[in-house]
Each structure stands twice: as C-alpha cells, then as structure tokens.
Amino acid sequence: MKLIWYLILLSPIVALGQDNYINLTKASSPGIDHYIQSFNEVDGLNTPVPDISSFLEKLEERDSPKRSMKFCKTLFHKTRQQFLRHYSPYATFGETLNAGKYNCLTGTALYALLLDHFGIPYTITETNYHIFLVANTAEGQALFEATDPAHGFVTGPQQIQERIQQYKSDAGRA
Numbered sequence: 001m002k003l004i005w006y007l008i009l010l011s012p013i014v015a016l017g018q019d020n021y022i023n024l025t026k027a028s029s030p031g032i033d034h035y036i037q038s039f040n041e042v043d044g045l046n047t048p049v050p051d052i053s054s055f056l057e058k059l060e061e062r063d064s065p066k067r068s069m070k071f072c073k074t075l076f077h078k079t080r081q082q083f084l085r086h087y088s089p090y091a092t093f094g095e096t097l098n099a100g101k102y103n104c105l106t107g108t109a110l111y112a113l114l115l116d117h118f119g120i121p122y123t124i125t126e127t128n129y130h131i132f133l134v135a136n137t138a139e140g141q142a143l144f145e146a147t148d149p150a151h152g153f154v155t156g157p158q159q160i161q162e163r164i165q166q167y168k169s170d171a172g173r174a
Helices: 002-027 032-043 053-060 069-082 093-099 104-117 157-173
Strands: 122-126 131-137 140-144 153-155
Touching: 032 093, 032 104, 053 069, 053 104, 069 104, 069 131, 069 140, 069 153, 093 104, 104 122, 104 131, 140 157, 153 157
Parallel strands: none
Antiparallel strands: 122 131, 131 140, 140 153
C-alpha cells in the first residue's frame, strides 16, 4: 500500500524532472568536441584533443543531403582515410584519433559521433565478439563495419541481413 502512495506522490516530480532534463539537453546538447575530450580523459591521455572541425567542415560542404545514402558513403570512406588507418585489437579511442589505430569498438564509436553530429539516426549492434552500426538514411539503411576497409559500407536489406547473420554466426564459433 505504501508503494502505491509513493508512486502517486512521486510521479509528478519524476515527470517534471524528465521534462526539464529533455528541455535542458535540447537546449545545450554537447558537441562532438566535448565527447572526444571525455574519451581522452577516460583513456588517461594528456594529449590535446584532436581538432576534427576541419574534417567536419569538409563533410558539411558536400552537396548531397546529409541524410542521403551518398553522404553516408562519403562519411564512411573519408573517416576511414582520415582516422581509421591501422587495425589494432586493443586500441583506445584516443589512439584512434591521434594515431589512426582502431578496432571495431573505437571505429564504431567514431562513426556514431559523426552520425550524431549530422543528425543521422542509427542503431548499434553488439555481438559477443563484434560491434557495428546501421544508419538510417533517406533511401534506406546502411551498415557501417569499421574493420572492413574494402566492403564495410553495406547497403540493401538482403545484404545487411546476410552480414548481420555472418557476424552472429562468427560470434558463436569464437
């Protein structure tokens, strides 16, 4: 019985707090530099935060609409060229940005930050041994596989499902 009273008394306070939180985050959501600084701090790096603003500006200048498949493909490949240069199974996010070392987690995290920056929705999927994301573009979905330089940008529902099934079956064998 006490639980019911607590729920009745506290639900308006919780709702009010959630409403304020939502308004606060919409008004002052942190930018990509904030997240990169946070990752550097977690990594224990005292190196300066890499300036990726020029990289973002170049992507902003693209003619294609930001939620298009063409833009996502460009984002995928330009990010690989700029930041994802040397696969390392134990790379930290700071090493990804500063030295080009990456793994499936740090590469996916970078893609997620960039997609967030451009307002492109996505979902992250984690198996026991792998992580990747699927972006939702204006023309459909695109799978971003950070550790596959040649064929890591996958489009088409059938191809995406096949790749996801492959990741799930690979996880079972490892």
